[in-house]
Amino acid sequence: MEFIDYYKVLALTKKATEKEIKSAYRKLARKYHPDLNPNDAEAEKKFKQINEANEVLSNPEKRKKYDQYGKDWQHAEEFEKAKTQRGANQSGRSYTNSSNQEGDFSDFFESMFGGASYGRQERQVKFRGQDFNAELQLNLSDVIKTHKRTLTINGKNIRINIPAGIEDKQTIKIKGYGGDGINGGPKGDLYITFSLLNNTEFKREGANLYKTLEIPLTKAILGGTITINTLEGKVKLTLKPETQNGAQVKLKGKGFPRYKKDNEYGDLYITYAIKIPTNLTDDQRELFKKLEELDLK
Amino acid sequence: MEKTIYIHIKEFCSHYNVEVPFIKQLQEYEVVNIEVAETEIMIPENELLNLEKMVRLHHDLAINPEGLQAIHHLLAKVNHLQEEINFLSRKLKRFED
Known part of the structure; x- marks a missing residue:
């Protein structure tokens, strides 16, 4: 596991004073505090490291062990015990290189101080996970x-x-x-x-649906039956004679389902757009002329 | 009918190791909403997350109530802008598609 250099985390040298440690911690904590960096996993990770570094370096006893044993400081107590035991028989032997184990700072922190909360001077801050x-x-x-x-x-x-x-x-x-x-x-x-x-032919506003339907001029004038599509299939509608352009009809309950309301639906509004015929035949043109003459009378 | 749970200010203060005047000052700066029921000052449950955040910032970063007020307003702006960015990104994505 990777060894974390707490001095590096707080951008300090080993000679840093208590005041410098406190100042560096505050400066970085203000930058990376999770409450000031919502939804930023990187900042959260960095803040945890800064906290951990501060908790060790701001405590003279822990700092001493960290300085003395470096990456092997998780075995500091074992070293101390062994040193005392062997001291009677052997002297001048170095233990600092006797371990081949790579130390993980956080693991050390827990084993050394009996869990993350041990030895902390301040209350342990619990943070809600990232959304x-x-x-x-x-x-x-x-x-x-x-x-x-x-x-x-x-x-x-x-x-x-x-x-x-x-x-x-x-x-x-x-x-x-x-x-x-x-x-x-x-x-x-x-x-x-x-x-x-929207992959449908309707415009949606809440639970209501809207659609503009083109109808032939003759049907608008004479009335009749038209078939329209709804979400649940085709529906036949009776068109009144002399239907005006822009006239709207409401089909109750044929709209969109209402959110979290079982069996409740909005309405479907159909607006008629009368289609003016183009490319008239001679007969049609003649009939329209007759209509015009009748209108003038 | 929806029920609102209230926490007595003294209970909150003793739990989080803060002084009552500190909370009152946050109320004065409109950072949190506390309510007075008869003579007792109560904190509505829905204010807890916000208040806890302010207490953390106060403890962890030694930020005073004036600073917390500024942070409160700026965080609200950041959230609003973030929402707007998300909305516009989605809109832009539609055009790109």
Whole structure:
């Protein structure tokens, strides 16, 4: 495991005074404190190192052991015991190079001082884990019905329920699926923001749907039956005679499902756009002329 | 009906080793919301995360209430800007696609 040079972590030399250690710690802690760097895993990692370095270097006893044994300081007590025992029989022998084990500073910290909380002068600060943010792109047609989906977040598979009627840009929180807490703090949360691509022929506003439907001029004038698409299939509509351009009809309950409300749906609004015929035949033109003459009378 | 849980200010202060006037000052600077029920000062549960954050910054970095007020406002701005960046990135991505 990699040895962490605490002096390097705090950008100090071995000759640093207590005041310099305190000052370096405060300076770096202000820069990397997790509360000042939300959602920044790097800063969080750095802050843990800075804290650890400060806890050892600001304590004269711990610092002495660290200075004396360097990377092997996790065995400091063992060395001390061995030294005392052997002192009677042998003298002048160095123990500093007797261990081939690579020391990990954090492990040392725990074994040496009986766990992370031992020897700390101040209370141990617990931090909530980092919140994770993820974006999920879906088609609008995917959220007509409630369904389950498996997502892979940071290597973990999470099966989530996607409720029908979810909105574009809506964010849902999944508690406890964020990063691990520090010093036994609670886990962070996972926030999933939905990005919906409209692959339907409707415009959506909340639970209501809108559609503009072109109808032939003759049908608008004479009335009749038209067939329109809804989310649940085709529906026949009766068109009143003399329907005006821009007239709107509401199909109650034929809109989008309401979010987290079972069996509740918005409405579907159909706006009629009357299509003016082009490329008229001679007969048609003649008939329109007749109409014009009738209008003038 | 939704229930709000309150924590007595003295209980909070003794747990986090802070003085009552410190919390009152944060309230005065509009960094946290505390409520007065009859003569007792109470902290609503939904203010705890925010207040704990301020206490951590005070303890860990020796930041005084004036500094915490500035940090509180700046963090709110950072959060708002971050949300805006996320929103615009998503929008831009749509155009790129």
